[in-house]
Amino acid sequence: MINKPAASDPRTVFDKVDPPKQTQPEPGLGIEMEPLADIGIDTYQGTGRLKGRKALVTGGDSGIGAATAIAYAKEGADVAIAYLPSEQADADRVIKAIEDAGQKAFAYPGDIADKSYARKLIDETVKALGGLDTLVNNASRQIWAEGLENIADEQFERTMQVNLMGTFYVTKAALEHLKPGASIIFTTSIQAYQPSETLLDYAMTKAALNNLSKGLATELTPKGIRVNAVAPGPIWTPLQPSHGQPQEKIEGFGQHAPLGRAGHPVELAGAYVYLASDESSYTSGETLGVTGGSVTP
Numbered sequence: 001m002i003n004k005p006a007a008s009d010p011r012t013v014f015d016k017v018d019p020p021k022q023t024q025p026e027p028g029l030g031i032e033m034e035p036l037a038d039i040g041i042d043t044y045q046g047t048g049r050l051k052g053r054k055a056l057v058t059g060g061d062s063g064i065g066a067a068t069a070i071a072y073a074k075e076g077a078d079v080a081i082a083y084l085p086s087e088q089a090d091a092d093r094v095i096k097a098i099e100d101a102g103q104k105a106f107a108y109p110g111d112i113a114d115k116s117y118a119r120k121l122i123d124e125t126v127k128a129l130g131g132l133d134t135l136v137n138n139a140s141r142q143i144w145a146e147g148l149e150n151i152a153d154e155q156f157e158r159t160m161q162v163n164l165m166g167t168f169y170v171t172k173a174a175l176e177h178l179k180p181g182a183s184i185i186f187t188t189s190i191q192a193y194q195p196s197e198t199l200l201d202y203a204m205t206k207a208a209l210n211n212l213s214k215g216l217a218t219e220l221t222p223k224g225i226r227v228n229a230v231a232p233g234p235i236w237t238p239l240q241p242s243h244g245q246p247q248e249k250i251e252g253f254g255q256h257a258p259l260g261r262a263g264h265p266v267e268l269a270g271a272y273v274y275l276a277s278d279e280s281s282y283t284s285g286e287t288l289g290v291t292g293g294s295v296t297p
């Protein structure tokens, strides 16, 4: 819930997230989190900044992707979301919020590591929305392990398949539909610059995606397509209690950030709206940190 005077103190504008220990099976559900995270259903206010846009948000069922999908709809965009089939209950909540904003919603669950799903996701999205001009590559997995020797080979491979190969398949399939004016946004992480010893495989995928956003910007900016990234700090989402962190890091989650608290997903929404909208028409190849004050290069 938001506590909002005229000029809000960022340390206290949201209730402090102080979660008890909790675990969920991967990928976790936002509706099962304690406390619930604010994804903007009641708190985000749109002002028509994305009127007429057609967006796809991967991992749009929960957390940062859900906050982005809901904000995009409240800004006037039609929105498709992709997620894993086990996340339908979370997806239903987001679909309702998009429709409540008066926009078209399209949901297409599946595994982005599956090449043929990734292609179908783009084809079906384009069919359902009548085009695509905004792609938010936000889906990722994060499973913690105590150092490199404890990362099982299968875990490592799956993290690469989802975070890197899945994002590549989706982006490649989308390119033929994107025209000048389109925007691609990657979700990277503070982990791209400051890897935790418990997240070595995850962190390297975030550094790679950060790099891809810049390389792809070099290719596409001269064609009128902007490519940027958002690098979040510690945000309270289902990624964390579904084996994303050891239990001792769930208690007190995010309280080491300079603002003294974890972020809520809705606090990311403005960054994704900005990078999709014409307000950022001269910005491409940039990574916008939303870290609670931890500095990034």
Ligand code: NAD
Pocket: 027, 028, 058, 059, 060, 061, 062, 063, 064, 065, 082, 083, 084, 087, 110, 111, 112, 113, 138, 139, 140, 141, 142, 162, 166, 187, 188, 189, 190, 191, 231, 232, 233, 234, 235, 236, 237, 238, 239, 240, 265
């Ligand atoms: P989240 O769990 O709500 O979102 C991640 C989503 O990824 C899931 O909802 C799921 O739908 C999707 N996903 C995972 N595996 C998939 C697969 N194989 N196929 C299709 N979809 C799949 O958590 P979140 O924290 O909102 O994560 C969103 C993004 O933010 C991720 O890229 C994550 O790396 C990044 N991030 C999160 C934090 C944080 O502190 N929460 C910090 C930095 C970066």
Ligand code: MG
Pocket: 027, 028, 029, 030, 059, 061, 062, 063, 083, 087, 090, 238
């Ligand atoms: Mg989810």
